[in-house]
Amino acid sequence: MAGENKNYKIVCENVSKAFIQKGTQRVHVLEGISLEVKNNEFLVILGPGQSGKTTLLRIIAGLETPTEGRIFLDDKKVAGPGQDRGLVFQTYMLFAWRTVMGNVEMGPKLRGVSKAKRREIAQHYIDLVGLTGFEKHYPHQLSGGMKQRVGIARAYANDPEIMLLDEPFGQLDAQTRYFMEKETVRIWEAEKRTVIFVTNNIDEAVYLGDRIITLKGKLPGKMDSAYKVDLPRPREHTDMQFLELRQRITDATQLTL
Amino acid sequence: MGTVANEVIKPVKVERKLSFKGVITNEYFLYVVSFVSFIAIWHFVAKAQLLGKSLATPWEVIKELGRMTQTTLAGKTLWGHIWASTRRILIGFTLGAVIGVPLGLFMALNKYVNAVVKPIFDLFKPMPPIAWISIAILWFGIGEPSKIFIIFIGSLVPCLLNSYNGIRIIDEELYDVVRVLGGNRRDEILQVSFPAAFPALFAGLQISLSIAWTCVLAAELVSARSGLGWIIIRGMKLTKPELVLGGMAIIAIVAMGTTLLISGLEKFICPWKRGIEGL
Numbered sequence: 001m002a003g004e005n006k007n008y009k010i011v012c013e014n015v016s017k018a019f020i021q022k023g024t025q026r027v028h029v030l031e032g033i034s035l036e037v038k039n040n041e042f043l044v045i046l047g048p049g050q051s052g053k054t055t056l057l058r059i060i061a062g063l064e065t066p067t068e069g070r071i072f073l074d075d076k077k078v079a080g081p082g083q084d085r086g087l088v089f090q091t092y093m094l095f096a097w098r099t100v101m102g103n104v105e106m107g108p109k110l111r112g113v114s115k116a117k118r119r120e121i122a123q124h125y126i127d128l129v130g131l132t133g134f135e136k137h138y139p140h141q142l143s144g145g146m147k148q149r150v151g152i153a154r155a156y157a158n159d160p161e162i163m164l165l166d167e168p169f170g171q172l173d174a175q176t177r178y179f180m181e182k183e184t185v186r187i188w189e190a191e192k193r194t195v196i197f198v199t200n201n202i203d204e205a206v207y208l209g210d211r212i213i214t215l216k217g218k219l220p221g222k223m224d225s226a227y228k229v230d231l232p233r234p235r236e237h238t239d240m241q242f243l244e245l246r247q248r249i250t251d252a253t254q255l256t257l
Numbered sequence: 258m259g260t261v262a263n264e265v266i267k268p269v270k271v272e273r274k275l276s277f278k279g280v281i282t283n284e285y286f287l288y289v290v291s292f293v294s295f296i297a298i299w300h301f302v303a304k305a306q307l308l309g310k311s312l313a314t315p316w317e318v319i320k321e322l323g324r325m326t327q328t329t330l331a332g333k334t335l336w337g338h339i340w341a342s343t344r345r346i347l348i349g350f351t352l353g354a355v356i357g358v359p360l361g362l363f364m365a366l367n368k369y370v371n372a373v374v375k376p377i378f379d380l381f382k383p384m385p386p387i388a389w390i391s392i393a394i395l396w397f398g399i400g401e402p403s404k405i406f407i408i409f410i411g412s413l414v415p416c417l418l419n420s421y422n423g424i425r426i427i428d429e430e431l432y433d434v435v436r437v438l439g440g441n442r443r444d445e446i447l448q449v450s451f452p453a454a455f456p457a458l459f460a461g462l463q464i465s466l467s468i469a470w471t472c473v474l475a476a477e478l479v480s481a482r483s484g485l486g487w488i489i490i491r492g493m494k495l496t497k498p499e500l501v502l503g504g505m506a507i508i509a510i511v512a513m514g515t516t517l518l519i520s521g522l523e524k525f526i527c528p529w530k531r532g533i534e535g536l
Contacts (some may be wrong), residue, residue, distance in 0.1 A: 072478040086437070089433075093430050093433075096529055097527065098529070106448070110435070138529040139529075217280075
């Protein structure tokens with residue numbers, strides 16, 4: 001069964017999730033999600049609020065177990081979180097008591113990497129996300145965009161094969177958001193990983209994704225459609241083809257721009 | 258590296274010219290004005306005997322305190338009395354913190370410990386520590402142990418409550434970060450629970466300390482032959498307002514010192530925390 005999935009990095013097989021609330025009530029969050037992600041592909045999952053996209057990402061990260069269905073990474077069934085997947089949180093979730101360096105080196109530190117070695121790894125990713133010179137700053141001294149750079153560097157420094165990003169720029173202002181989207185592409189092109197990027201922003205999805213999968217809202221979230229984004233990078237938000245694709249997705253979903 | 262985050266933090270030194278308006282609106286200047294006016298008003302109210310003979314002038318208070326550092330009262334100089342109270346505080350407060358903080362942490366981290374300890378703790382929590390004075394004297398006599406016991410009870414409650422709540426209010430997603438990075442339960446506790454609870458824990462220590470001072474005074478007012486609380490009572494019995502006021506001033510200064518000590522410790526242990534000014 002699992003052997004058929006050889007070409008794919010991640011395979012979700014008919015994944016459903018229901019939470020049990022207050023003892024008796026079952027809340028269906030996801031229903032019948034099946035998708036495949038190729039190695040080093042940038043997949044965007046696009047859906048409105050309350051479409052279960054964060055839950056899907058948490059299931060792939062191994063933080064939640066699906067009620068039905070299975071997830072495979074390189075043909076191995078996912079059971080719990082692992083170093084092969086890095087997660088970037090919508091609300092940054094930095095350790096307020098650690099400096100930028102302390103946050104970024106956390107993954108290698110937990111794996112028992114020696115201090116000199118993990119400092120070297122962390123420095124590499126701090127440089128990559130453009131925070132050189134801010135190593136000794138604490139999170140409260142950074143702006144929102146910079147905080148999320150730390151979040152991205154922290155996930156990268158653990159050397160995952162897959163990067164999972166959960167609406168990472170949802171809390172940023174429009175200007176910083178554009179800038180961070182550009183940076184995301186730059187970082188991804190410098191250090192290719194398989195990426196699943198969750199967002200509710202069509203423009204962001206078209207700008208970033210190799211492929212876009214849309215989810216239908218109100219709970220439970222279901223698969224809607226898939227779009228291949230065949231635009232060369234770097235992309236322009238005002239490019240004709242860009243705008244056409246954006247319009248196509250807008251017309252097909254309940255999402256507004 | 259070519260790219261840098263689109264923001265840079267630069268230290269800037271603001272130069273201000275000396276002007277009349279600049280001086281009178283300077284906050285340090287106003288501190289001095291405020292303090293000097295307070296002393297002056299106090300002096301004139303005492304001098305004019307607006308409150309009868311029951312208010313000593315600031316200078317009389319200082320003279321009395323100076324005299325007490327030279328002569329003994331009940332066998333102790335002023336320094337001896339300060340040390341008597343401070344020693345009680347240090348022992349009682351340390352006991353309260355050493356037992357209260359770990360107990361609070363354990364209660365927050367382990368639901369079984371919580372289930373065993375919480376009902377009893379909730380029963381004793383609302384009781385003011387001073388309510389324990391009489392029973393403490395019955396149990397331990399009028400010596401040091403009964404005073405230390407009351408301070409211990411008073412310090413225990415805020416230490417326990419704050420370390421408990423400090424862990425309870427941690428965002429669950431922070432634990433997810435550790436799990437995603439490959440950490441286990443032990444890593445979650447060491448890397449998230451403890452450091453995240455530190456600020457609340459220190460707030461608890463500060464509250465405990467101020468309660469400890471209340472407790473030591475109450476205990477010394479009831480029964481003692483030494484300590485700052487006893488000096489105040491002594492002053493009242495001898496109708497020496499300068500002794501009462503001097504004792505009060507010394508208490509304020511010593512209590513401020515112990516508070517600063519804890520603040521300093523917190524700054525040392527939690528350098529990431531933004532200071533709360535004026536507390």
